[in-house]
Amino acid sequence: MAKKIDLLICNSSNLVTLSCNGKPKAGKELQDLSIIKNGAVAVQNGLILETGTTRDLLKKYKNAKNIVDAENCLVMPGFVDCHTHTVFAGTREYELGMKISGATYLDILKAGGGIYSTVNASKESTKSELTKLAAERLDSMLQHGTTTVEIKSGYGLDYDTEKKILKVIRLLKKTHPVEIVSTYLGAHTIPKETSREDYVEMMLNKALPDFKHLAEYCDIFTEEGAFNIEETERILKRAKALGYKLKIHAGQFNDLGAAGLASRLGAVSADHLEFVSLEELNIMKKHGTAAVLMPGVPFFLMNGKYPDARQMITNGNIVALSTDFNPGSCPTYSMQMVIALACYQMKMSPEEAITASIANAAYAVDRLATIGSLEDGKKADILVMKISEPSHIPYYFGANLVSKTFKSGKLAAKF
Numbered sequence: 001m002a003k004k005i006d007l008l009i010c011n012s013s014n015l016v017t018l019s020c021n022g023k024p025k026a027g028k029e030l031q032d033l034s035i036i037k038n039g040a041v042a043v044q045n046g047l048i049l050e051t052g053t054t055r056d057l058l059k060k061y062k063n064a065k066n067i068v069d070a071e072n073c074l075v076m077p078g079f080v081d082c083h084t085h086t087v088f089a090g091t092r093e094y095e096l097g098m099k100i101s102g103a104t105y106l107d108i109l110k111a112g113g114g115i116y117s118t119v120n121a122s123k124e125s126t127k128s129e130l131t132k133l134a135a136e137r138l139d140s141m142l143q144h145g146t147t148t149v150e151i152k153s154g155y156g157l158d159y160d161t162e163k164k165i166l167k168v169i170r171l172l173k174k175t176h177p178v179e180i181v182s183t184y185l186g187a188h189t190i191p192k193e194t195s196r197e198d199y200v201e202m203m204l205n206k207a208l209p210d211f212k213h214l215a216e217y218c219d220i221f222t223e224e225g226a227f228n229i230e231e232t233e234r235i236l237k238r239a240k241a242l243g244y245k246l247k248i249h250a251g252q253f254n255d256l257g258a259a260g261l262a263s264r265l266g267a268v269s270a271d272h273l274e275f276v277s278l279e280e281l282n283i284m285k286k287h288g289t290a291a292v293l294m295p296g297v298p299f300f301l302m303n304g305k306y307p308d309a310r311q312m313i314t315n316g317n318i319v320a321l322s323t324d325f326n327p328g329s330c331p332t333y334s335m336q337m338v339i340a341l342a343c344y345q346m347k348m349s350p351e352e353a354i355t356a357s358i359a360n361a362a363y364a365v366d367r368l369a370t371i372g373s374l375e376d377g378k379k380a381d382i383l384v385m386k387i388s389e390p391s392h393i394p395y396y397f398g399a400n401l402v403s404k405t406f407k408s409g410k411l412a413a414k415f
């Protein structure tokens, strides 16, 4: 007798499974989307029960409680946005005029703008104001097909405001349908009110131990005008000893050696990497540290400096993609747009960019065992798209091509 399962999504043109057996993809493997032609996916209790052809699964599960006809459209796993700064107040659209006049990101930061302006607005906002703003942003991300989002603190730059932001992230984790990974980025830049020495000591001795229950990861912006490599090493080592997993903002404008340092300490990912040496890429490869690339950032900052994705793929690094959603260097909700930029600005193929946005991005938040592909037992994070081919994602750039987003088998957005 046919089993009465919760959900069957059938009649896809192509079912992108991204099957990976728990391992991230590198080199030529990035090309392999593991497609089932005219595929279907069966869901029970929020998890994937089985994938197969529509013919086989319709026969087996014709009594499913809910049958969704994909009408010959592409079905694929949800995007994993593995690097964002989603909790903040205020906007920074006025920086465009400065950028057009030739000011760089670091010029704006040094002049007391940039991150500082977002910090001021976030300090003045209440927990509930920040929660409402962030929840609306997460709604938009779900509408654009993102089912898991890593969120960093970092717009507090003092103990209390960072704690407030981490609590907002915790509340969203409990209340919002999107899946959230939480990161403490107290080391986002040097606060105005404190000396850098005092701020680093405060993070080492007070914030890091106190926030352990609020954040899974510790991240640092290692850059001229932010934290130097010695401070980075102290903070990462302390965080590691306290049991945090590690991430790093490395080589966005200058290569200070942070990607190599963080990888040696076992960082799960090193992010940005516009400037990184081959030696560091080799250390990352050796330690299995993902290279998270965010081409929306050079696009929005108009500096024309994109990471060398081709070099990293040829070198065998685990390349992932992300938006870096934040108010100053990339306010986009769209992983589809990131895929287009990865193709047109970094010469990644559509298949490579899709793999990097889902399976490898899941690896970059240490979640590949439960998300990042349509494989039996994983969470049923599934997109029905308004296109038939994977390559249509970058082709129709700038459009939201999502028709339905399912998070853990539940319909979370539809158009």
Ligand code: NIG
Binding pocket: 085, 114, 115, 118, 221, 249, 252, 297, 324, 326, 327, 328, 329
């Ligand atoms: O990842 N580079 C540092 N942090 C963010 C930007 C934050 C901001 O400008 O508000 C980034 O690009």
Ligand code: FE
Binding pocket: 083, 084, 085, 249, 324, 326
């Ligand atoms: Fe960032």
